[in-house]
Amino acid sequence: MTIFNPFRSAHRSDIATDYIVSPAQEKARDCNLRRLLFSRRSSCESVVQGDGVVLAKNEHNNNSHHERHSRPVSIDATFEDGIVMESGLRGHLVVFGGFLIIMTAIGYISIYGIFQSQYNDIYGAQGESQSSISFIGSLAVGFQFGFTIIAGPIMNRFGHKVILWSGCIISSLGLFIASWCTQLWQLYLTQGVMFGIGISFLNIAATAIPPLWYDKHRGLAMGICFCSAGIGGLIFGFIIPILIDAVDIYWTLRIFAIIQFVCTAFAALVMRAPRQLSGPLVSIRKDTLNLSILKNPGFILWVISSALFSFAYVVPLTYVPSYAKDVIGLDPNIQGGQLLSIMSAANAIGRIAIGFSGDRFGAIRVAAFSFIAAGASCLIWMSAHSYSALVGFSVMNGFFSGAFFTLVASISTNIVGLTHLGSGLTLIFLANTPGSLVTLPIAGRLIDSSGYDAMIGYSAAMYLAAGLILGVLIVYNHFNKISAK
DSSP states (O other): OEEEOTTSOOOGGGGGGSEEOOHHHHHHHHHHHHHHHTOSSOEEEEEEETTEEEEEEEOOOGGGHHHHHHSOOOHHHHHHTTOOOOOOHHHHHHHHHHHHHHHHHHHHHHTHHHHHHHHHHHHHTTTOOHHHHHHHHHHHHHHHHHTHHHHHHHHHHHOHHHHHHHHHHHHHHHHHHHTTOOSHHHHIIIIIIIHHHHHHHHHHHHHHSGGGGOSTTHHHHHHHHHTHHHHHHHHHHHHHHHHHHHHHHHHHHHHHHHHHHHHHHHHHHHOOSOOOOSOOOOEEOOOOOOGGGGGOHHHHHHHHHHHHHHTTTHHHHHHHHHHIIIIIOOOTTTHHHHHHHHHHHHHHHHHHHHHHHHHHHOHHHHHHHHHHHHHHHHHHHHTOOSHHHHHHHHHHHHHHHTHHHHHHHHHHHHHHOGGGHHHHHHHHHHHTHHHHHHHHHHHHHHHHHHOHHHHHHHHHHHHHHHHHHHHHHHHHHHHTTOOOO
16 A cells, blocks of 8 residues: 655655654554455455545455465555546535636636736836836736646645645735735735736646546546536626726725635535545655656656746736727726636636537647647737737637646546656646746737737747647657657
């Protein structure tokens, strides 16, 4: 019987050192192991010990009694054999909890362009540049990814409940305090840093926990979970402009903070790893981060592609309302909000379709195609001089741009294995940090110096480069006889 912790690595050679047990616990463990080994039924038992998942497989094989007596079944073999719970009601609740987290946390990022447009009017009148104003959103997205280097080890050491409740409180409090801010640097600290740290906690929990409940339908489960970013953007894209017009931007932030707290608090109550069914109590050594996966060339290519994606993703979400106002002369709150809602609706449909397609055709192939399609959609944006053209861009870009979030767990698992998923996600999200922090200021500077076409071309180039790197990964996997899934 072996412990699996989603935020530490496990090798066969580590089995002897992974346990810290008392003599009584060791005796109980051996008795339980013998009971499992000599059981007449073939079974897979999935349990949680503290913060870890224990998986024991009784392979009823009369020719391997000596091997089963000599050592316990390793976690690597268990997961390679596909022994992951295909979930029932509890797993559906876990996915629903992740759905609520992503709907509010990432859904907010999807409609941040509405707040950006308001801040352009408020602080632009005070002489602030677009690049400095857009740094609010960059800080939020940057900390969302970058703080996982701390959030991941915290989740490993203290458990996912600590992460979920911390994210719930910090993110909601950041938005609530921001509603009383009157200077730009105050928004940097609250709506940027605090909210970003909170959603970093929430995002890594929502990404790491649901894959433990599913195997062959993992992509679809994650697609359902992450489609809520589009649904949240759709709902809030219509509600936020109405609230701003009715009660001003400050009360809108307070109302959204309350919604954020209620949704994420419910998620914190229902989300958990598969619960213990049997087995003795065992204490585990809690490692923080496995860097050995960086020796895998395939994982390095995936890291590079993810980093390039981070330079592209939030640019359309942030600047479509401003483009609608400055280039076409539309109302950024009404038509701009509608465009973000359309983009979010397409994003919700696209994430489910992309998740299903990833299970069927291979996650890496589907992600590569989606990145290239999202980059190609920017050509429509660049030539858009009417509301209908912007609608076409919003549909195409929204459909394909969410592929990373839907497939990140599946691709990372296929490259480094489920036992290293926690470390893989931490490093992938960390690689997203530089782009998330600087891409909006870069886009704002390009608009100020060269106009919107330069900014759109920059976003398209990052999408296309990310897709081409995944193409290289597919070729690498082919020549190394690794299935590109």
